[in-house]
Amino acid sequence: MxxxxxxxxxxxxxxxxxxxxxxxxxxxxxxxxxxxxxxxxxxxxGDLNFRTPKVVVDACKQALDDGFTGYCPAAGIPSLRAALADHYNQVFGLEYSASNVSIQSGGKPGIGKFLMCVCNEGDEVLFPSPGYPIYESMARFLNTKPVPYCYKETEDGFVLDIEDLSSKVTNRTKAIFLNNFQNPMGVAHTRHEFEDIAALCIEKDLLVFSDDPYYQIVFSDFPRNDFLHIAKLPGMLSRTICDYTFSKSFAMTGWRLGGVLGPKWLIDQVTKINTNDEACTTHFVQVAGVTALTDPAAxxxxxxxxxxxxxxxxxxxxxxxxxxxxxxxxxxxxxxxxxxxxxxxxxxxxxxxxxxxxxxxxxxxxxxxxxxxxxxxxxxxxxxxxxxxxxxxxxxxxxxxxxxxxxxxxxxx
CATH class of the missing domain: 3.90.1150.10 (Aspartate Aminotransferase, domain 1)
Incomplete structure (x- = not known):
């Protein structure tokens, strides 16, 4: 030897x-x-010391007993895709169907898959800084240039610096990463800020990656008239991809379940990556996810x-x-x-x-x-x-x- x-x-x-x-x-x-x-x-x-709802745990146990332990469609089981589409439609007044959903093993996978689908080497994406570090990490990994935009501190918290954001757009910019109800700053964007971002995206022909882990964790002093999804604004549904995770709202961080929603032309490509990567998200976990989204106890x-x-x-x-x-x-x-x-x-x-x-x-x-x-x-x-x-x-x-x-x-x- x-x-x-x-x-x-x-x-x-x-x-x-x-x-x-x-x-x-x-x-x-x-x-x-x-x-x-x-x-x-x-x-x-940012992990939770709450236990996953019993009704969700019981649904998972039942799914195991019922034999949901094999492969399932790469895009996710139809019932969960439909439930997640319905959830966004009910909460935000959107118009998604199951065909607009690709189930993922948590929220993180959607970040890299989005970049793989829309960015070529040398393209640029704008990301919030301070912000979730995986946006920048995955962009660099995939030879996309991450360009940070900032927020300003005010007496009432942090607000988007729209002038800074606008100034960072170039002819290589493909998308803006947007994290409403933001980690780490807890930023809750106003309707006016959403409208400014949407106008910029339409003018410059940009996509939006809307990272949505926290919209179900909103406190009583948040002005409800500002509760809005950017995909609801005119011209934005076709250029927005939403990244959902079950981790935060249902204390399911270790379950690794999420999904991306968006235009079918993009969702189909995300699912193609699913097929080449993890094949599918764990079957019995997806069954439990339907319960999380539909059961009143959850x-x-x-x-x-x-x-x-x-x-x-x-x-x-x-x-x-x-x-x-x-x-x-x-x-x-x-x-x-x-x-x-x-x-x-x-x-x-x-x-x-x-x-x-x-x-x-x-x-x-x-x-x-x-x-x-x-x-x-x-x-x-x-x-x-x-x-x-x-x-x-x-x-x-x-x-x-x-x-x-x-x-x-x-x-x-």
Whole structure:
């Protein structure tokens, strides 16, 4: 047998362009501190400490007992495709049918498949920054140029900088990634912002990838007249693809179930990629998904969960704003809260936000993510932000975290 001493791992160059979700690195660091016996308050990961609705679990068990364990159509089982189309039609007043739906194993796969379908090498896509890091990662991986657009902080939260967005469009721009009820900032776009984006897309002939994980997690202070999907605006249904996931609304993060909705010419190509990739999304999980979308007990679960999350939001907002140098921004949706910590970092004489995060974690047990985990920063950013996820902590944990965080930060003032 020949020597393997000179063997080199033959990895493709494209892997060097593939990013990750660095929030998981925070989880590892927090885990090591927890292993020492210290209490950790886990605000870093957007996972839920609610159990999947029993009616959905029971439907999955029944599907297994009934033998739904083999292959199914690459586009998804007809009943789930129809249920998801009906759901969007009822919630947003759209006009989808089952043929406009391709079922996916979660929300993430739709991102890369959309890019594979519409972008050639050198094309550009606009993505929100701060934003979900997989937009940028998958664009780079597929040799598409990701171009960030920004939001502006106001007294009432963050708003889209439409001038910045418009200025980034070139003759190579193919699409805009839009994440209403946004991660990490909890941005809830206004009707006016949607209209501006739609006008830009029509003028420049752009597609929209609407990432829709959080529209079922909207709090009571959100103005309902702004509850709108961009696909509903004139001229936008044919140029919008929607990315849905069951993960957030039904506490099904580990089930890996989602779907994309859009014009049939594009959905058919997404399904072709399904055939070449995973073949199909797990059959019995899809059966349970129908129950999630159609059973009143599942809808009640979501309503009750949102009520609980709103209480956590309100408590966390008060707790963080009692910490010197912390300025929390109250979201009207999602389970994320962004906090401006510029003053606290200045008082601690720290300029690196990751060093700030690590120092706070090691001294207080309070674990959160920073601006650095949500896309490449845009030139000219001066304010320092961190994100607290309140999806996996109780009200008592939030209060206890404040009791640990406040005295530690206060000593620098």
């Amino acid at each position: 020949g020597s393997v001493a000179n063997f080199h791992e033959p990895l493709a160059e494209r892997l060097g362009r593939l990013g990750t979700e660095t929030a998981y690195a925070v989880a590892l660091e927090a885990g090591k501190i927890k292993d020492t016996g210290k209490t950790v308050y886990p605000f870093h990961i 809808a009640k679960f979501t309503k009750d969960m949102v009520s609980d999350l709103e209480e956590r939001r309100d408590v966390l907002y008060d707790v963080l704003n009692e910490v010197p140098g912390f300025k929390a921004i109250k979201p009207k949706a999602t389970f994320y809260m962004v906090c401006n910590v510029t003053e606290a970092m200045s008082k601690m004489e720290i300029t690196d936000i990751e060093k700030f995060r690590s120092k706070v974690l090691s001294n207080t047990g309070v674990s959160f993510c920073t601006r650095a985990h949500f896309g490449t920063p845009i030139a000219g950013e001066t304010e320092m932000y961190v994100r607290f996820a309140f999806s996996g902590v109780t009200v008592d944990q939030i209060k206890a975290a404040g009791k640990s965080l406040k005295p530690y930060i206060s000593q620098f003032f």
